[in-house]
Amino acid sequence: MSEEIRNRILAAAARVYAQYGFRGATTRLIATEADVNEVTLFRTFGSKAELLQAMLQTQVAATAVPMISSDTSDPVKELTRWCATVLEYLRGHAHLIRKTIAEAEERPDAACAACEGPNSAGHSLVLFVEHLRDEGLADPDADVETAVSMFMSAMFGDALYRDVMPHVFPQPVEAAPEKYVTTFMRAVGLRATVLPDRSRQARVAGTRRRSR
């Protein structure tokens, strides 16, 4: 029974914190949002700081981080799928991440926990592309690390800032993963597969050209 209340408080804390940040997330607000007496909050977590720390751990660290698979049979498909998953993950935590990063100087430990996931996700992409390169599918001259870092930044930017400054994201939400992947692949010189074209012309399903 205590477990259910604990989770309700944590969920409420996540909502309030995502909207108002650490300073704005008052214990009173969290308590009313959780439909729980304010005292209960202190009794179960000790203090506001401990509560929000616990909230960040359960909310961020517990969520699965999307990793890219090592299956390079259809890199375009796998990359697009992965990109969409990462974007979805980041968008789901957008408000939380934004606040946590903005308050990183004041609460550095919180920021560490929040960006640990995406970091390792990026690393898995580096390995993926290097694997492709070893198979001769990507340009050996390409600066993979820089391209991946830019790719990750693009996904971060899209997920975190699209709603607040939509004019700098010309592509609609659904088309974003495909476009990012296409552009990314051009950057690392991956031409092994047919690049899906921007125009709406019919594409032959299953076509696989190896023009190298």
Add this chain to the structure above:
Amino acid sequence: MSEEIRNRILAAAARVYAQYGFRGATTRLIATEADVNEVTLFRTFGSKAELLQAMLQTQVAATAVPMISSDTSDPVKELTRWCATVLEYLRGHAHLIRKTIAEAEERPDAACAACEGPNSAGHSLVLFVEHLRDEGLADPDADVETAVSMFMSAMFGDALYRDVMPHVFPQPVEAAPEKYVTTFMRAVGLRATVLPDRSRQARVAGTRRRSR
């Protein structure tokens, strides 16, 4: 005489706000930071909200936004120079931008003013690359808008998050503009000029590869 004090308050407000955000920027803190009586602050600006709004306008809107020139004689050089300028500009306002964007939902007008500059900067880059494309220097198939949006996101990410999560930015600060530009140019298919290579091996000047 009042002018000097006014500016001192605005500068202090900028520092305090950049560090603690809107809620954390107390009038007391700003006053002591400006070495001014707290009452003077209310007498010259009316309220905390008006003060911080004035601060954002003078601090952000007044700073020159780096635009890319229309000179396409040496695109690599021009792009690199521009990229370095934008990064410098963004880094100079990193804390401010970070806080303002994070609080965008609560104070949307402030966020608008803050990201107006970089937005038009991005637009100037689109025009620049389209100009290159018209001259036949860039790939006509390239998705310029997406590439530019990713490039802008990369600069934003670098400027705003490098200090808080340095591990996702493998390239050192000085080398970043060159690397971003090189990767960006690969993405838009700009091969007209010699791409500076990452490795230190001798490069043959004038080599022009069009591997398409």
Add this chain to the structure above:
DNA sequence: GTAGCAAGCAAGTACCTACTTGCTTGCATC
């Protein structure tokens, strides 16, 4: 010199903040 005015200073108002204390309620177990 004196009038005006910008700024400092001390104190106060009304409210919000995290957090505590003492007591009551309801439920589950023996």
Add this chain to the structure above:
DNA sequence: GATGCAAGCAAGTAGGTACTTGCTTGCTAC
């Protein structure tokens, strides 16, 4: 039915917040 315990409730503490008021200081212009 008695015991224990988790949660609610009301009230209070100590401090911070934006903002105001009344008065003093110091400088500048006539």
